[in-house]
Amino acid sequence: MIVELTDQNFETEVLQSRIPVLVDFWAPWCGPCQMVGPVIEELATEYQDKIKVGKLNVDENPQTAVKYGVMGIPTVILFKEGKEVARKIGLEGKEGYVKLISNF
């Protein structure tokens, strides 16, 4: 399952989460983001016991994007215990994201 993240629920869903959260920063106009989308959905299913997966539309939720200095998408950030622990900027194959998750 993928959580729809917003400026409003980011604190409770991500920063206060008891398990790590993988956040996909995306926007509808971004081509590569649309290719990342299905991969993120697969990860959400395959790693559902280990992590939470969320998508944040930077167009509708600019505050969170600005707060984490996201000026390039797709950007995928892994949060653990309220802090950023890893970040991937740009388009990655599925294995790239799997590595990101398995390192934590």
Add this chain to the structure above:
Amino acid sequence: MLYDLIIIGAGPAGLTASIYASRYQIKHLLIGSQLGGTMVWASMIENYPGFDLITGVDLAQKMVAQVKKLGGEIKNTSVLEIKKKQDSFELRTEDDEFYETKALIIATGTQRQKLNIPGEAKYLGKGVSYCSTCDGAFFKEKTVAVVGGSNAAVTSALHLAGLAQKVYLIYRRRPLRADPIWVERLEKEPKIEVIYETNVVEILGDEQKVSGIKLDKPYQDNQQLFVDGLFIEIGGKPGSELAQSLGVDLDEKGFIKVKPEMSTNVAGIFAAGDVANASGELQQVITAAAEGALASNSVYRYLKGVGK
């Protein structure tokens, strides 16, 4: 598992090769880390027949859907290593799986060329971008620069002019090498200023994000330009390392040398798309697709032993 054909690369060349391989009923697998390949970065494609205007993503998704509909199998990962065996090739992927195949089509395209200047890596995603369609919106009413003189650079500048307050296009040569139709649109766009015969030598910032760029010669008496973003569109370098490791001949620029039917100097290895030197400087979706079709046809003949 032994395949008759493995296609490496999931851009238009690889996807088309799979479509043809399915129709030839060749037992095959497509392995690619970036579905759609380079075309995914194109904001507007106006020269692929059948579509007067389509985004690169839409075209990529249509091709992927067509591949799957025909029964083509896609593995979304990278190939790390290929070993030549007696009558086959063994591939190892990033997730440590092994695959064996009788024939290979290498359609690994190009990787984005970097400027290799100070600040480029540091400010990636913080003002430095290789994708204007992705990141243009972060620069609404701001000042940005685009580096390059090709179709990709000029279309990026045009796209950014619709968002930013001011766009510099910086090209190391003169004149622009983009298609005349794009140059004409560029000249009509008052927000774009072209700086010719100039190189960007450093990207400056305040640690958090880009604040400017340094040029190799003054422009209007100033060697520094204040910009909030820099978009790098200077083409690609061929992803031909795997081919090279198998003894495949490359040309002087590193592209795979192919014969008109897309075969290489190594039996069983074929190449198609931007990584191959078949269409010269023309790196288009349509040339990649055509080369993918040719390559699959050649593999079909190769597997059947035609012309041996």
